[in-house]
Amino acid sequence: MxxxxxxxxxxxxxxxxxxxxxxxxxxxxxxxxxxxxxxxxxxxxxxxxxxxxxxxxxxxxxxxxxxxxxxxxxxxxxxxxxxxxxxxxxxxxxxxxxxxxxxxxxxxxxxxxxxxxxxxxxxxxxxxxxxxxxxxxxxxxxxxxxxxxxxxxxxxxxxxxxxxxxxxxxxxxxxxxxxxxxxxxxxxxxxxxxxxxxxxxxxxxKKIVLDGLQVDLADADAVAVAIDKLQTKIATSDKALADAQSAHDKAMAAKDAEIDDLKSKVVDQAQIDALADAKAAVVADAKKIAGDKLGDTAGKTVADVRRMALDAKGIDTKDKSDDYVEARFDALKDASPNKPKVLDSIRNPQFVANDSASIHAAAKSARNR
Incomplete structure (x- = not known):
């Protein structure tokens, strides 16, 4: 039937x-x-x-x-x-x-x-x-x-x-x-x-399979329910994909910012050479000032080397600013280790006196002539 x-x-x-x-x-x-x-x-x-x-x-x-x-x-x-x-x-x-x-x-x-x-x-x-x-x-x-x-x-x-x-x-x-x-x-x-x-x-x-469920095409209500379920799944998947993409974009943006920050901190070779030359010059000046008392300057900054030189000369730099230390250091490095030479142009233009004793001796010699 x-x-x-x-x-x-x-x-x-x-x-x-x-x-x-x-x-x-x-x-x-x-x-x-x-x-x-x-x-x-x-x-x-x-x-x-x-x-x-x-x-x-x-x-x-x-x-x-x-x-x-x-x-x-x-x-x-x-x-x-x-x-x-x-x-x-x-x-x-x-x-x-x-x-x-x-x-x-x-x-x-x-x-x-x-x-x-x-x-x-x-x-x-x-x-x-x-x-x-x-x-x-x-x-x-x-x-x-x-x-x-x-x-x-x-x-x-x-x-x-x-x-x-x-x-x-x-x-x-x-x-x-x-x-x-x-x-x-x-x-x-x-x-x-x-x-x-x-x-x-x-x-x-005819029947079709929607979301794992066999649905009779003549049953409009069942088809509608199955389609609604599929549409809900699609919407959920789309949202999950959008959220994942958003999280990925944020992570990439943070990584790019980190890379940019690191790049800004990288010193190129020319800068490295310039810094090395500057330190070498300061170390050379410090050795002229402190001699063998200077100590090991490896791993020290330019400011540290200046303080080492002054400390070796007996100048306390403990509470002094870097600007003060640099000024004292420059004054010492520019000063000659010998007294100023005085030319005796009166009696002996060819004689050069270096101290007061020499000057007196030269004067006595000139009187005897």
Whole structure:
């Protein structure tokens, strides 16, 4: 027995004193309906599974069969089609109301529906007003002709109702909504794009794997949930990537700053040579001043060498500034180690005296001449 879902139409609803929503819905009509071949012949026993759309006849005897009509009474109203048939085991999970009655209304089969769930009622008030029957039926394969002459490859018989679903978009399209006098066919050729998958487990509707979960393409809600999950993962991954890139950029900026700082501290060879020459000159001057008392100048700065020279000469530099030390050092290095030479130009222009004794001796010698 195959499973089917047909779209209904609703007349104007009314509210009970308890807040429930009561409405009469016109359901299936007689005539020709088009289904996917995979719904009619899922095992391809008759070669119809891969034929795409096929015509199926539903005649008066099937639509208005008393047993078929009564099979919907007491069945639950659901919010969207569940993925499995509603049973006593899962009724609490899916039921949002009850089918209270079934009757013939002209060329239509009508149901009295009572929505008892506040959330479902609010969705109806918010615009979710299309309905879709969930049922099973036997399929007779053969050559059948409708009243209008349309040839059909199959005929539905022995319909058994399972539930009536509240949906956003049923097979009958947006005209099948909760409003006055809106009468819609159960399934028409113009609505084939919205054809939903069979409730049977052996349906051959294509499935895809989203985030490790196999999803029936006919189950719009499951597909939406899977896609939302994937989009959330993508957003999370994008944020993590952006955060990682930001952290990397900050680390690189810090490293570049460190490199620039180190570069600023590097002295080139010319500067090194100049510093070495300057120290060598100071050391040479210091040796002239202090002689062997200077000590080892290795590893000493120019300022240190100056202080060593002055200390060796007995000049205390402990509390003296570098400027003072440099001035005293320069004064000592510029001073000659000998007394100024005095030229005796009076008596002996060729004689040079270096001290007072020599000068007196030279003067005495000059008098004796």
């Amino acid at each position: 195959a499973q089917f879902r047909d779209t209904l139409t609703l007349d104007a609803p009314r509210r009970t004193k308890d807040g429930f929503l009561a409405v009469r819905a016109r359901a299936a009509r007689t005539g020709v309906y088009q289904y996917l071949g995979s719904e009619i012949d899922p095992q391809n026993q008759h070669g119809l599974r891969d034929k795409g759309l096929v015509n199926v006849l539903r005649d008066d005897a099937t639509v208005f069969d008393e047993t078929a009509a009564r099979s919907f009474i007491g069945k639950p109203i659901t919010d969207n089609h569940p993925r499995e048939a509603v049973t006593s085991e899962n009724w609490r999970d899916h039921a949002r109301g009850t089918v209270m009655g079934a009757m013939r209304d002209g060329d239509y089969l009508a149901f009295d529906l009572l929505l008892t769930d506040a959330s479902a009622i609010r969705k109806v008030d918010g615009g979710k007003r299309e309905l879709s029957n969930g049922y099973s039926a036997d399929i007779e394969i053969g050559n059948f002709t409708a009243k209008d002459g349309t040839v059909c490859v199959a005929r539905q018989t022995k319909i058994t109702g399972n539930h009536v679903a509240l949906v956003d978009a049923g097979r009958a399209g947006p005209e099948c909504a909760i409003k006055d006098h809106a009468i819609c066919d159960a399934i028409t050729a113009d609505e084939l794009a919205k054809l939903q998958a069979s409730l049977t487990k052996d349906s051959n509707m």
